[in-house]
Amino acid sequence: MRVSVLVRPKAGILDPQGEAVEGSLRKLGFSVSEARVGRVIDLEVESGSADEARTQVDQMCHKLLANPLIESYEIELHD
Amino acid sequence: MRVSVLVRPKAGILDPQGEAVEGSLRKLGFSVSEARVGRVIDLEVESGSADEARTQVDQMCHKLLANPLIESYEIELHD
Numbered sequence: 560m561r562v563s564v565l566v567r568p569k570a571g572i573l574d575p576q577g578e579a580v581e582g583s584l585r586k587l588g589f590s591v592s593e594a595r596v597g598r599v600i601d602l603e604v605e606s607g608s609a610d611e612a613r614t615q616v617d618q619m620c621h622k623l624l625a626n627p628l629i630e631s632y633e634i635e636l637h638d
Numbered sequence: 639m640r641v642s643v644l645v646r647p648k649a650g651i652l653d654p655q656g657e658a659v660e661g662s663l664r665k666l667g668f669s670v671s672e673a674r675v676g677r678v679i680d681l682e683v684e685s686g687s688a689d690e691a692r693t694q695v696d697q698m699c700h701k702l703l704a705n706p707l708i709e710s711y712e713i714e715l716h717d
Binding site: 587590593594595604619 | 659660662670672676677678679680681682683685697
């Protein structure tokens, strides 16, 4: 099953990459604010069902893909 | 208008970060393949309409957010 995981810095957590992107976009003349930069991880997961895939990916997030202290994550199942 | 941009390495382009994630997940016992790592950029864009916002963000992608030679991008408008 094809899965996407979106990992984002939590609200209130400093995001230097987002600040840099926002500053650069403004210098280029764009009217933007509140820029935040996170990661998207696409994976093919072997699993018998959508529920099982979601459980597996949730474990992956806790163990490797996200730092739950400073990042939130969102799991999207495709197919 | 709240906008998310998903930037991903194009198919066939080497993705060392994705390979590292896949290797680590397998070592942890997960059955995964085809891992790819990209970026998600969330932004607030000042614009009068959804069409205008999309045009603006498309320009941002070309000028700063993505490298069209090796990355593809997807624009999601919220609200």
